[in-house]
Amino acid sequence: MNYLAHLFLSGDDEDLRLGNFIADGVRGQQILLYPERVQQGIRLHRQIDTYTDAHPVVAETKERLRPRFRKYAGVVADIFYDHFLAACFPLFSPVSLEDFAANAYATLQAKPELLPERVQHFLPYMIRQNWLVSYAQVEGAAQALRGLSRRTTFVSGMETAGEELLENYSFYQEEFERFFPQLQAYVEQQIVLIRN
Structure with missing residues (x-):
């Protein structure tokens, strides 16, 4: 999953x-440099990624993407899923996407000393361009993928991923709709375990 999710x-x-x-x-033992609750968030991120990478519905999405994007199929899938979360945000949250994004940005800016150097570098661009809200439009997701494509060492094809999303929109949306509620249920269980 990507930033919004x-x-x-x-x-x-x-x-x-x-x-x-x-x-x-955050790499390896660097996790120990953070307060306990932040460490739990880092571990939760890793659990989300592990669950997502092993999920059969996500495998369907990546299989459709692999011929065109090869090893970057998972990256493209992450952005596509963030698009559908943003586009359907009222189905998942009583808070508007705009308000959620503003609150998230404020949270991230409140503790700059805890942000890794890489995050300190891109966060101002993320906020200025309002990435979280922009994902709701196909063009916003496509722009994110074009940006990623410029930063890859190898030819990724991600600059054309917006076309792929439009061509097969209903397939990707249906897969997201099957997968995301299962991911939510899994994460809710993990959060209960963290709190106990």
Whole structure:
């Protein structure tokens, strides 16, 4: 899953949300440098990724993407799923996507000392361009994938992923709709375990 999903699945706990968001920038024993609740958020992020990567519905999505995007199929799937979460946000939250995004950005800016260098670098761009809200439009997801494509070492094809999303929109939406409620249920169980 991508940024929006990780932030959303963290619930209202700001430290859990912060950890879940920064996890990709935290390596190995660096986790021990963070407060306990942030550490739990980092671990939750990793559990979400493991669950997602092993899920049969996600495998269907990646299988459709693999001929065109090869090893980047999972990255493209993550952005596609964030698109559908953003586009259907009122189905999942009583809070508007705009309000959720503003609150998430405020949470992330509140503790700059806890942000890894990589996150400190891209967060201002993320906020200025309002990535979380932009994902709701196909063009916003396509723009995110074009940006990722420019940063890959190998030819990724991700610059054409917006076309793929439009061509097979209903297939990807149906897979997201089957998968995401299962992911939500899994994460809710994990959060209960964290709290106990």
